[in-house]
Amino acid sequence: MATQQDTQSDTLFERFLAPMFNLLIDREALRRYYESRDWEADSEQLRQPSLAYPAYYDQNFHGIQGGYLSVNAAITYDPVTQYLLPPHEDWVRRGLIERVRCQPRRVLDLGCGTGSTTLLLKKSFPQAEVIGLDLSPYMLLVAADKAAEAGLDIQVKHGNAEQTGFPDASFDLVTASLLFHETPPLVACNILQEAFRLLKPGGEVLILDGNQATLRQSDWLTQIFEEPYMKDYAAGDLNNWMSTAGFGNVATHEVWWVNQVTRGVKPLPYRKVEFSRPDALGDRVWAGARA
Numbered sequence: 001m002a003t004q005q006d007t008q009s010d011t012l013f014e015r016f017l018a019p020m021f022n023l024l025i026d027r028e029a030l031r032r033y034y035e036s037r038d039w040e041a042d043s044e045q046l047r048q049p050s051l052a053y054p055a056y057y058d059q060n061f062h063g064i065q066g067g068y069l070s071v072n073a074a075i076t077y078d079p080v081t082q083y084l085l086p087p088h089e090d091w092v093r094r095g096l097i098e099r100v101r102c103q104p105r106r107v108l109d110l111g112c113g114t115g116s117t118t119l120l121l122k123k124s125f126p127q128a129e130v131i132g133l134d135l136s137p138y139m140l141l142v143a144a145d146k147a148a149e150a151g152l153d154i155q156v157k158h159g160n161a162e163q164t165g166f167p168d169a170s171f172d173l174v175t176a177s178l179l180f181h182e183t184p185p186l187v188a189c190n191i192l193q194e195a196f197r198l199l200k201p202g203g204e205v206l207i208l209d210g211n212q213a214t215l216r217q218s219d220w221l222t223q224i225f226e227e228p229y230m231k232d233y234a235a236g237d238l239n240n241w242m243s244t245a246g247f248g249n250v251a252t253h254e255v256w257w258v259n260q261v262t263r264g265v266k267p268l269p270y271r272k273v274e275f276s277r278p279d280a281l282g283d284r285v286w287a288g289a290r291a
């Protein structure tokens with residue numbers, strides 16, 4: 001559980017948002033969940049021992065020391081996030097689902113966190129094999145708990161979205177929700193390149209995140225949540241990043257005012273068609289071709 005030492009005390013987040021969330025959150029329920037298991041022992045089952053955490057990741061996020069590599073971040077994530085996705089969390093997440101055009105058989109949700117979008121993907125495409133991947137073993141434990149409680153069969157994998165280790169062209173749909181504002185733009189571009197590699201031709205990538213145009217105009221929004229890379233994310237252009245990674249049909253749609261969904265398609269391979277005279281025509285001379 002969060003202690004006084006876990007959090008910074010002089011930031012906008014800690015001065016204004018944390019006290020408000022403290023009022024809204026059921027601390028007693030969180031304490032019970034925290035004490036319900038041995039987080040270190042259970043996370044051992046999930047951890048990839050060879051995984052090296054990228055430098056940008058190993059720092060404080062949202063005023064929590066250790067960022068996502070802390071149990072506290074994992075157990076407080078859902079109770080807080082519900083208030084951060086107006087007008088309604090489920091509605092915003094459905095903004096991504098509604099823009100999927102294929103009937104995927106294999107889905108990968110990158111930076112899946114506690115699995116809220118991953119679970120929605122499984123509910124929406126029950127026939128699909130759905131995998132959630134994240135760098136935080138604690139977030140993955142919460143995702144696995146939620147899947148078990150909902151009776152949904154999803155797999156969780158400890159890994160880096162920049163280099164997942166899955167084979168080329170092994171997914172129909174790759175998604176990421178609320179991941180890109182947490183990473184330096186270069187990392188977001190690497191993740192898009194990895195998504196391109198992982199998708200079958202014709203496969204789709206969908207990214208749900210903060211609305212870059214809105215964030216650019218609202219400095220306070222980029223500061224208050226203590227996201228180290230939010231400002232850089234806001235200054236960028238996801239359409240551009242996606243096109244550079246090789247995706248076609250790239251388009252961004254606003255989800256209410258503060259969020260956006262960007263979709264791209266991995267193009268089908270280009271095949272040069274050689275036109276030759278069909279045999280069936282034999283030596284017949286076309287009327288229009290007579291001298």
Ligand SMILES: C[S@@+](CC[C@H](N)C(=O)[O-])C[C@H]1O[C@@H](n2cnc3c(N)ncnc32)[C@H](O)[C@@H]1O
Pocket residue numbers: 057068081110111112113114115116117133134135136139159160161162176177178179182183
């Ligand atoms: C704001 S949370 C979003 C979680 C979830 N997708 C959602 O919509 O609620 C960002 C998540 O991305 C994860 N993450 C950040 N960088 C990552 C990377 N390179 N590879 C995999 N996960 C990453 C964090 O551990 C965290 O769980």
